[in-house]
Amino acid sequence: xxxxxxxxxxxxxxxxxxxxxxxxxxxxxxxxxxxxxxxxxxxxxxxxxxxxxxxxxxxxxxxxxxxxxxxxxxxxxxxxxxxxxxxxxxxxxxxxxxxxxxxxxxxxxxxxxxxxxxxxxxxxxxxxxxxxxxxxxxxxxxxxxxxxxxxxxxxxxxxxxxxxxxxxxxxxxxxxxxxxxxxxxxxxxxxxxxxxxxxxxxxxxxxxxxxxxxxxxxxxxxxxxxxxxxxxxxxxxxxxxxxxxxxxxxxxxxxxxxxxxxxxxxxxxxxxxxxxxxxxxxxxxxxxxxxxxxxxxxxxxxxxxxx
Numbered sequence: 212x213x214x215x216x217x218x219x220x221x222x223x224x225x226x227x228x229x230x231x232x233x234x235x236x237x238x239x240x241x242x243x244x245x246x247x248x249x250x251x252x253x254x255x256x257x258x259x260x261x262x263x264x265x266x267x268x269x270x271x272x273x274x275x276x277x278x279x280x281x282x283x284x285x286x287x288x289x290x291x292x293x294x295x296x297x298x299x300x301x302x303x304x305x306x307x308x309x310x311x312x313x314x315x316x317x318x319x320x321x322x323x324x325x326x327x328x329x330x331x332x333x334x335x336x337x338x339x340x341x342x343x344x345x346x347x348x349x350x351x352x353x354x355x356x357x358x359x360x361x362x363x364x365x366x367x368x369x370x371x372x373x374x375x376x377x378x379x380x381x382x383x384x385x386x387x388x389x390x391x392x393x394x395x396x397x398x399x400x401x402x403x404x405x406x407x408x409x410x411x412x413x414x415x416x417x418x419x420x421x422x423x424x425x426x427x428x429x430x431x432x433x434x435x436x437x438x439x440x441x442x443x444x445x446x447x448x449x450x451x452x453x454x455x456x457x458x459x460x461x462x463x464x465x466x467x468x469x470x471x472x473x474x475x476x477x478x479x480x481x482x483x484x485x486x487x488x489x490x491x492x493x494x495x496x497x498x499x500x501x502x503x504x505x506x507x508x509x510x511x512x513x514x515x516x517x518x
Contacts, residue, residue, distance in 0.1 A: 242281070242282060242324045242325075243279050243280065243281050243282070243324045243325040244270070244279075244281070245270065245278050245279050245280070245281055245309055245341055245343050246270050246271075246272035246276055246277075246278060246279070246331065246341050247272070248270050248271030248272040248340070248341075249270070249271050250268055250269070250270060250271075250355065251269040251270065251271045251336055251340045252268065252269040252340075253268055253355070254266070254267065254268050254353040254354070254355060266344060266351040267308070267342050267343055267344035267345070267351070267354060268342075268343050268344075268353075268354055268355050269335065269336060269340040269341065269342050269343075270340060270341045270343055271336070271338065271339070271340050272331050272339055272340060272341055273331070273339050274331055274332065274333045274339045275330055275331060276330065276331045276339075276341075277327045277329075277330060277331075278298070278309050278312050278327065278328055278329045278330065278331055278341060279324075279325050279326060279327055279328065280300050280307070280309075280322045280323075280324060280325070280326050280328050281300075281307055281324065281343075281354070282300075282302050282307070282324050283302065283321075283322065283323050283324055284300040284301050284302040284303075284306075284307070284321075284322060285300065285301050285319065285320070285321055285322070286298065286299070286300055286301075286316045286317065286318055286319060286320040286321075286322060286328070287299050287300065287301045287306065287318060288308075288318065289314035289316055289317055289318050289320075289328075289329075290314070290318075294334075295310050295311040295332075295334060295335075296310060296311050296312045296313050296314060296329065296332055297309070297310045297311075297312065298310070298312050298314050298316065298328050298329050300322060300328070304347055304348075304419075305345060305346070305347050305352070305419075306345075306346055306347075307343070307344065307345050307354065308342075308343070308344040308345075308346070309328065309329065309341060309342070309343060309344075310335070310341070310342050311331070311332040311333070311334045311335050311342075312328065312329035312330065312331060312332060312341070313329050313330045313332050314328065314329040315327060315328060315329050315330065316328045316329065347419075393437075393517050394436040394437055394464070394505070394514070394517045394518050395434060395435070395436045395437065395483055395484055395518075396425065396436075396518050397425065397433050397434050397435070397436050397464075397466065397501055397503060398425050398426075398427035398431050398432070398433060398434070398490060398501050399427070400425040400426035400427040400431075400500075400501070401425070401426050402423045402424065402425060402426075402515060402518075403424045403425070403426040403500060404420060404423065404424035405420070405423055405513075405515060406420060406421070406422060406423050406513040406514065406515060407419070407420060407513075421504050421511055422465065422467075422502050422503050422504030422505070422514055423502070423503055423513075423514045423515055423518075424500045424501070424502050424503075425500060425501045425502075425503055426500060427490040427499065427500060427501055428490065428499055429470060429489075429490055429491055429492065429499035430470060430489050430490060431489065431490040431501075432486040432488075432489060432490075433454075433466055433469060433473075433486065433487055433488040433489060433490055433501055434483075434484050434485060434486055434487065435456055435464075435481040435482065435483055435484065435485045435487055436456070436458075436464045436483070436503075436518075437456075437458045437459075437462070437464070437483050438458065438459075438480075438481070438482055438483050439456040439457050439458040439459075439464070439480075439481055440456065440457050440478065440479070440480055440481070441454070441455070441456055441457075441475045441476060441477050441478060441479045441480075441481060441487075442455040442456060442457045442463060442477070443455045443477055444472065444473050444475065444476060444477055446472075446493075447494065448494060448495070449494050449495045450465075450467035450468065450494045450495075450502070451467060451468045451469065451491065451492075451493025451494025451495075451496060452467075452468065452469035452470070452471060452472055452473060452488070452491065452493050452494075453465065453466070453467050453469075453494075454466040454469065454473045454475070454487060454488060456481060456487075460507070461507050461508040461509075462505065462506070462507050463505070463506045464503065464504070464505055465502075465503065465504035465505070465506070466487070466488065466501060466502070466503060467494065467501070467502035467503075467504070468490075468491055468492055468493050468494055468496045468500065468501065468502055469488040469489060469490065469491045469493065469501075470488070470489040470490060470491030470492075470493070471488075471489065471491065471493075472488075473487050473488040474486065474487055474488055475487045475488075505517055
């Protein structure tokens with residue numbers, strides 16, 4: 212138990228350090244930072260999301276500086292809105308916005324990462340700065356984060372301790388690989404495709420991979436990663452046969468591409484390590500594997516940090 216808690220604590224510390232290091236290094240969405248200046252004001256979304264907040268980041272730069280697009284895409288907005296010049300670029304299911312900017316591109320233009328899309332105008336910060344935003348649909352994302360990740364809210368420490376206690380008390384059944392964390396690896400396989408932006412193997416465009424793919428042969432038992440209650444059992448064209456299990460502390464685990472309908476039903480209690488289905492390749496899949504997504508309070512968490 213002591214070693215488990217220490218390992219869980221190490222996982223949380225590594226997660227926090229990774230976020231801080233990423234922010235201080237200035238990593239941003241795409242491959243190009245729009246302007247080279249420092250972060251003047253960071254991403255600070257409100258809770259709930261309809262309250263006032265800062266739904267983007269401000270990057271310091273001199274008025275008249277060139278503003279470059281962060282990633283390849285198509286210009287969808289290049290005009291003055293409410294007295295401020297705005298440029299918006301669509302990148303598949305994501306889009307970036309830049310303001311205040313005097314546009315040097317037009318709506319419909321295709322741009323590559325690093326292309327100049329305008330010149331920075333005055334009006335946002337007293338000393339000059341660019342407001343850089345990132346959205347998917349109506350959802351605001353952190354452009355200096357991992358595109359969508361909101362890792363480990365305040366309740367995560369208590370959650371990790373509870374899951375660690377479950378892990379210490381429950382037998383692994385021989386399917387847990389060495390070095391596992393607070394969640395059981397549902398199929399015992401290695402990660403064949405990690406969490407994050409990747410070139411989609413079917414649609415051939417850059418998209419967020421909102422989970423990890425775990426290597427396993429078709430027919431391999433899929434096991435619940437922790438004690439919980441089945442939240443939903445469904446089928447859709449992208450995830451194929453899909454299962455969602457709710458756990459303590461607001462954690463949910465999502466299992467995709469099963470061979471056929473899962474062996475559990477909505478509302479059923481499941482135990483850690485319990486077989487709930489079989490690995491398959493249903494939905495948007497190029498071969499047998501399990502796709503695992505994890506969320507805490509509805510926010511995506513890289514499963515690799517919990518396995």
